[in-house]
Amino acid sequence: DYLKAAGVRLLQGRFFADEDLHHPGTVAVINETAARMYFPGESPIGKQILGAGGPWKTVVGVVGDTRNQGLNRPAAPQAMINDPAFNGQITLSFLLRSLADQGAVARALREQLRADHPGLFTKVETLDEAIGQLTASPRFNTVLLSTFAGVAFLMAIVGVYGVLAFAVTQRRAEIGIRMALGASPRAVLALVMKEGAFLVTAGALAGVAGALLLTRYLATLLYGVKATDPATYAIVVIALAVAASAASFLPARRAAV
Numbered sequence: 001d002y003l004k005a006a007g008v009r010l011l012q013g014r015f016f017a018d019e020d021l022h023h024p025g026t027v028a029v030i031n032e033t034a035a036r037m038y039f040p041g042e043s044p045i046g047k048q049i050l051g052a053g054g055p056w057k058t059v060v061g062v063v064g065d066t067r068n069q070g071l072n073r074p075a076a077p078q079a080m081i082n083d084p085a086f087n088g089q090i091t092l093s094f095l096l097r098s099l100a101d102q103g104a105v106a107r108a109l110r111e112q113l114r115a116d117h118p119g120l121f122t123k124v125e126t127l128d129e130a131i132g133q134l135t136a137s138p139r140f141n142t143v144l145l146s147t148f149a150g151v152a153f154l155m156a157i158v159g160v161y162g163v164l165a166f167a168v169t170q171r172r173a174e175i176g177i178r179m180a181l182g183a184s185p186r187a188v189l190a191l192v193m194k195e196g197a198f199l200v201t202a203g204a205l206a207g208v209a210g211a212l213l214l215t216r217y218l219a220t221l222l223y224g225v226k227a228t229d230p231a232t233y234a235i236v237v238i239a240l241a242v243a244a245s246a247a248s249f250l251p252a253r254r255a256a257v
Contacts, residue, residue, distance in 0.1 A: 001079070003029065003063055005097040006127075011035075013045045013061035014128065020082040025054050027082050057081060071135060081164040095127075102126055105170035156203065160246040164196050168251045189252045196248030203244075204237045224244060 001189070003015050011032060014041035021029050028049055035044045048056045057079075079111035098105050106124040112125050132139075175188055211218070225232065 002095055005095045006066070007097075008066060009061045009064035010041060011064060013059070013064045014061075014210045015061055016080075016082050021084060025081060026057055028057040029063055029080045030059055030079045031063055032065045032077045034079060034227065035062045037077050052082075071138070076110070116123040120121075153243075153255070157243050157247045160196060160199055160244045161250065163199065164192060164248050165254075167195065168192060168254060192252035193248055196244060196252070200241050200244040200248075204240060207240075208233055208237065 001014070003010075012035075013029070016029065018026070030038075030044060030049070038044070038049075039047060044059045044062060047059050049059060050056055066078075067075055068078070069071065069076055094107070098106065109124050110122060113120055120141075179185070179188060211233070213229065218227040
């Protein structure tokens with residue numbers, strides 16, 4: 001029940017059953033990558049695969065991919081075999097799934113193992129803790145980069161407001177002459193907002209071009225999304241445009257009054 005305990009998705013066939021333990025090394029559950037690589041365009045259920053130095057194994061199930069080699073690396077083809085032999089290993093890991101409080105479960109495990117096997121070294125940790133240790137470094141880099149990105153975003157908004165406010169101050173006489181000659185407040189408002197839109201468009205294009213050039217560095221910090229994801233770029237550009245438009249409105253409104 002390892003696959004069930006780990007929450008791995010079953011895509012085809014079945015998981016291991018209790019009766020499979022009576023015939024070790026005869027059936028296998030493969031992951032999605034292995035099925036796609038070795039059985040393209042067909043169902044692998046019932047097919048035979050051959051492992052190193054062992055009998056032929058019948059594929060009984062296909063499960064979703066898991067990233068055992070690192071979150072930033074693609075899933076490798078894998079086959080799980082119904083062989084409970086320890087192969088002389090001295091390190092044994094159990095995966096437990098429970099609805100009880102994790103602290104109570106950990107204490108109960110330690111006490112029971114200490115009672116059954118005095119002197120046995122045990123380490124109990126949650127799956128979230130294990131994943132957290134593996135992702136600590138990229139998570140820190142992502143938080144740091146996100147902080148800098150947020151500061152840059154605020155500086156861009158303040159910069160747009162400052163540039164437009166300065167431009168309105170410098171062109172106060174021009175704007176006054178325009179209004180004296182019959183320009184409506186709406187036309188003046190549109191004029192200043194158009195300048196803000198030009199700055200935002202130029203900045204967005206330059207930012208997107210720079211981000212595309214740096215995608216090879218960003219890819220190491222992303223999981224489950226591509227560094228060139230169009231939706232992400234669209235959301236960022238729209239958010240920047242809306243915020244910059246709001247920052248442009250105050251100088252434009254001041255000029256139109």
